[in-house]
Amino acid sequence: MQRAVILVIIVNAVTIGCETSAYLMERAGGLLHAIDRIALAIFTAEIAARLYAYRAAFFRDPWNWFDTIIVAVALIPASGPTSVLRALRILRALRLVSAVPSMRRVVGALLAAVPGMASIIGLLVLMIYIAAVIATKLFGDIVPERFDELPRSLFTLFQIMTGDDWGNVAQEVMEEKPWAWIFFIVYILMSTFVALNLFIAVVVNAMNDVEGDAAENETRAELESVRQELAAVNAKLDRLLIRTPSPSPSAELGSPVDR
Structure with a gap:
């Protein structure tokens, strides 16, 4: 499971980097957005599963707080005044540190x-x-x-x-x-x-x-x-x-x- 999460983190970091290319966005923008949403769903499900498994002990580990904050930032709507937070999605790559x-x-x-x-x-x-x-x-x-x-x-x-x-x-x-x-x-x-x-x-x-x-x-x-x-x-x-x-x-x- 841990190796699968690491793979998802790497793939998500690559796709976010690809979104900076106008050439790739014209030809595969929908696919890149879909991969990004799937990765975010996997991260959210993983955090929820860990919270269910560890209960109160989940909050005693600083690395769990680190992962939760990064995923929570990605869940903020990237429109209106919070559109600048869309650039912070690449922070998900930092989850490699905890993984x-x-x-x-x-x-x-x-x-x-x-x-x-x-x-x-x-x-x-x-x-x-x-x-x-x-x-x-x-x-x-x-x-x-x-x-x-x-x-x-x-x-x-x-x-x-x-x-x-x-x-x-x-x-x-x-x-x-x-x-x-x-x-x-x-x-x-x-x-x-x-x-x-x-x-x-x-x-x-x-x-x-x-x-x-x-x-x-x-x-x-x-x-x-x-x-x-x-x-x-x-x-x-x-x-x-x-x-x-x-x-x-x-x-x-x-x-x-x-x-």
Whole structure:
């Protein structure tokens, strides 16, 4: 059933993408709309079946809330003021995250890394702010279209942090101040190679913790299964010993004729 739902999600995502093509809509628009409605009906039936099966426990799983919200958004009429919500139908493709266990583990690791990432984001924002103030003071008169005010300097430094056209920005400043390369290289090293790599380290560490917890839970489940099997075997042995009568003393010595 889970594999069938994954297949429906993939097919529905492809059909929604095909609806963006005017060529395909002219020739197969009715078919694409029909597939979309069938997929939505399947998703709704699946949510209803899960709700019937799990009852109150259905709402204790955050992934069930995730799936329900996505399907509920698709059920809103895509006409009038809510017509913009029609574009949100592609969010149904996000159900792959809840349907595929490996994707759920990745998302869980990202959520677990949020506290550590918040500290790194704060450090990165502080670093960019300090660099923007310095750049505005030093280069505002040289390249005013990039560093004349603090907001513009913040945007330019964010662009440099992503590696987008930073060489040309540095060359424009270095035409007037040749030593400006020191500022840009130090800033790139601190922002890109240090702060962004810290993001990766925190996420990888969180993923290792999640995978370790999953492996530990699996081991515990296996040990619990073995314990239950051993308990069942012991119970069977006890019943067999109770049913088997013990031999009497006369039977052990034999009858007088035998002697």
